[in-house]
Amino acid sequence: MSDKETSIEQAKFQPICMKQRAMAQAKTWILRHHFDGFPKDSDFELKVEQIPEPKDGEILLEAVFLSVDPYMRPYSRARMKEGDVMIGTQVAKVIQSKNPGFPVGSHVVSRHGWRTLTLSDGAEIRKLSGWPQDCPMSLALGAIGMPGLTALYGLEEVCQLRAGETLLVNAAAGAVGTVVGQIAKIKGCRVVGCAGTDAKVSYLKDLGFDHVFNYKTITSLEEALKAAAPDGYDCYFDNVGGSFSSVAIPQMKLFGRIAVCGGISLYNDTTPQTGPFLQLQMVFKQLKMEGFLVGRWEHKNEESLPRLISWMKEGKLKCKEHVTTGFENMPAAFMGMLKGDNIGKAVVKV
């Protein structure tokens, strides 16, 4: 950000800051009840929290964009208790600062959850100081953030995808899937994707996916997967799990690699779903299946984010967002994303 921009931001900031001083109140979304099956409105509660003045070393952050992601559903039980603020990442602006590392008007990515204002000591936040001017900051929550890195590491570190290979990706129109397919194309691979609406299928074809189908309107997933890649799949980037995978895994080639990124078909189960055991497929095709979380390669992010940005600037990585406006609509945006309403990254603009 240029000095000029900073000064504009500071100029704009003065009156807001005065208001904040008078009545610094954060809106937060609380996990009222642990989800039981698919989340519902009554599982969430909007609360107001008084925010004290920043002390030395502290900053006050104002959310600009908030992320809603599939992982929040399974993590809600693993990492939260009832009454906690919903977990999540946001792009925020520094609106008060007693920390010279974070000037007023600068932007950060923070992991402070579903809240409009956050008092922070600067830990667990990442500055967006080198962010390209022509790139929307919301992309720091999507293709140039956690979902983009997830796609990159899943393909490079887990699948070890090589040029000329055939890749299958499901939930392909989602925040991660859209990037997976595009990176695989950049790497010279053949990409088969599936998604749940014709509009998504059409968008993915526009992105350059080689073969895309709507898994909700086909008569046989097995036949559709075979038709799309008669010789089978070298790699399978799995965002869905469950019975989709039980059909997909037998379509792998010898020595196929399966990157298990998520299991959106399983997150809302109240009783565990079951399917055929896959061990014999694993043995006789010598398949490798690996689950992963993006944080494992955090030490590589500094070199990976510029790669994603370059691809975007070269027009090889297109980024679509599904924007919901209004902090009060966060639960609806989250539930909509779980239902697959979004094409590309689902974000909430405050």
Added chain:
Amino acid sequence: MSDKETSIEQAKFQPICMKQRAMAQAKTWILRHHFDGFPKDSDFELKVEQIPEPKDGEILLEAVFLSVDPYMRPYSRARMKEGDVMIGTQVAKVIQSKNPGFPVGSHVVSRHGWRTLTLSDGAEIRKLSGWPQDCPMSLALGAIGMPGLTALYGLEEVCQLRAGETLLVNAAAGAVGTVVGQIAKIKGCRVVGCAGTDAKVSYLKDLGFDHVFNYKTITSLEEALKAAAPDGYDCYFDNVGGSFSSVAIPQMKLFGRIAVCGGISLYNDTTPQTGPFLQLQMVFKQLKMEGFLVGRWEHKNEESLPRLISWMKEGKLKCKEHVTTGFENMPAAFMGMLKGDNIGKAVVKV
């Protein structure tokens, strides 16, 4: 083999050879019907085959020990048609030779299946010329052969087992399992094994396994696995698959590695068994599961077999065999092995 031994073998051989010349007949076991569920006597047929005189470059092999292995059950459908000789490996003696590379009286490991005599051009057979004199040749079918190498590669190449880690192995008293546990001990690991009889449990304790239980007499596999390793398992060498694995995999530690060697609980299914989907376990614990076949590392066998022999000579790798006598008993030996009658490697002595 010393010259002296060779000459003794040749002296013994002369009368047998004369008999062979008069009426060289091989007994063979044929797959009469593809197995439907657990194999039964009527699926096999004993046939006699006339064997012609060896031509230049050919040798006549007489089976000494034949192997019965779990893989034969799933491979019967994948690699054989009804009427084929049952697949398998044997230790055989050269009883006629028109190939200077294979002198009469020398021994080989051959992959010619369930047959007493084989005419061979020397392809697909491995000489046992460097075999240590104090080591029974039948071990070339077990701990110093395919099952031993399977254990070694599963631990080193797939699990990448490190000193101090905790390993789980099932079917632990089998040909592969006994070697898995012992190599893991050599590598400084803690080994938990399970088997299906108290005699097997007792034998595995004698071998130095740290914790062994009889999975048939416990009330809860989950509780038994937790009690044996309260902090979980780094590695899991899986010979069983199916519902055992569905209980075992949630007991893995973060970044656990699962080597899927076989799935003996699944081989005889007529309709596929089902169990809970494992994708969420895979993701949130970042587990890696890989199926493998021993032949993948065949290029390493020449350096690996001497390692197994050294461990055996040092007393660190003990080898037990379950010997059935009589070629006519091969189906019974095979079915008995599938039922778990054996402790250690099941072989048939002709």
